[in-house]
Every structure is written in structure tokens, then in C-alpha cells.
Amino acid sequence: MAEPQPANVTEGADPPDVIPANxxxxxxxxxxxxxxxxxxxxxxxxxxxxxxxxxxxxxxxxxxxxESKKKPAAAAAAKKEEPKKLMKVDAADVALLADQLDISKPKATDLLRAHDANAVKAMTAWVTAAV
Missing domain, CATH: 1.10.287 (Helix Hairpins)
Structure with a gap:
């Protein structure tokens, strides 16, 4: 059997909230x-x-x-807006890097583009990064 409840308790009512200290x-x-x-x-x-x-x-x-949430998003948007500069690379340089460094031709092309289509700079950067 159920216990009798006091008169001031209503069924389904929420308990009183606790008031914060400060x-x-x-x-x-x-x-x-x-x-x-x-x-x-x-x-x-x-x-x-x-x-x-x-x-x-x-x-x-x-x-x-x-405001701090908006700043990183604005910086990321500014980076995305910068267009990639298209650079024409020599097919012989691509073949040279692909053969000497034993990498794929697309990777050799990206490496050359990252180093201003200079095969010597690209090869030096690859070798120093590998060491």
C-alpha cells in the first residue's frame, strides 16, 4: 500500500530550486x-x-x-581566397625528379611548383627533408 503524503505535496510538482550563493x-x-x-x-x-x-x-x-570564435574563421577564409599561382614546369625536370628521387610524376610536379620550378632547389629540399 502507498504511504499517505502530506497535504502540501502535489503530485507531479517539481522540487523547489536551490538558490545560488553569489x-x-x-x-x-x-x-x-x-x-x-x-x-x-x-x-x-x-x-x-x-x-x-x-x-x-x-x-x-x-x-x-x-569575437574570438570569429577571428579564426576569418583567417581561414582569407587563406582560402588566395589563388594558387599556376606555374608551368618543364617535363624534363619532372622526369628527372621522378627518376632520381623515386617518386611519382604528380608528386614531382608538386615539388617543383613548391620550389618555383627550380629542379635544383626541389631536389635539395627533398634530400634535406629525408635526412
């Missing part, structure tokens, strides 16, 4: 709880501004900065 934690908790509830139509505009301000302060206290 003001900063209370602000963060208020911001997080406001995210859980959907905004009412009667007071949504001013409440959103206050909630966003509290949320931004909470995020700053956690060490999350929105």
Missing part, C-alpha cells in the same frame, strides 16, 4: 532559466534585451568570447 551565479541561473521558457507575447521585447545582456555576462564569466 550574485553572479544567480544572474547566470536566471539567464539559463529564461532560455528554458518560451517568451510570452505580452512582454517579449524588453525581456529579450535583459535576457541577452544576462546571457552575455554569463558567457563572459565562463570564458566564452564571441
Amino acid at each position: 550574485a553572479e551565479d544567480r544572474k547566470a541561473a536566471a539567464a539559463m532559466s529564461s532560455l528554458d521558457t518560451r517568451g510570452d507575447a505580452d512582454a517579449s521585447a524588453p525581456k529579450k534585451e535583459v535576457d541577452l545582456k544576462a546571457l552575455n555576462e554569463a558567457m563572459k564569466s565562463l570564458g566564452v568570447d564571441q
Whole structure:
């Protein structure tokens, strides 16, 4: 059989929330709880501004900065925008590197392009990297 419950307990009710100790934690908790509830139509505009301000302060206290997230993406986009310079390499140089270094022709072509189509620079770089 079930035990009788006190009169002040209602079935399905959530237990009371624990109030944070300091003001900063209370602000963060208020911001997080406001995210859980959907905004009412009667007071949504001013409440959103206050909630966003509290949320931004909470995020700053956690060490999350929105501007720092954008900077690496902007740097990566700038790198992608730089076009690769097309360089014509001599077929004899490609054959020489492929034969002497025992690498494939596409790899020899990339090696030459990385070293301004200079076979001596490319071969020297390959040998020093292998050692």
C-alpha cells in the first residue's frame, strides 16, 4: 500500500530550486532559466534585451568570447581566397625528379611548383627533408 503524503505535496510538482550563493551565479541561473521558457507575447521585447545582456555576462564569466570564435574563421577564409599561382614546369625536370628521387610524376610536379620550378632547389629540399 502507498504511504499517505502530506497535504502540501502535489503530485507531479517539481522540487523547489536551490538558490545560488553569489550574485553572479544567480544572474547566470536566471539567464539559463529564461532560455528554458518560451517568451510570452505580452512582454517579449524588453525581456529579450535583459535576457541577452544576462546571457552575455554569463558567457563572459565562463570564458566564452564571441569575437574570438570569429577571428579564426576569418583567417581561414582569407587563406582560402588566395589563388594558387599556376606555374608551368618543364617535363624534363619532372622526369628527372621522378627518376632520381623515386617518386611519382604528380608528386614531382608538386615539388617543383613548391620550389618555383627550380629542379635544383626541389631536389635539395627533398634530400634535406629525408635526412
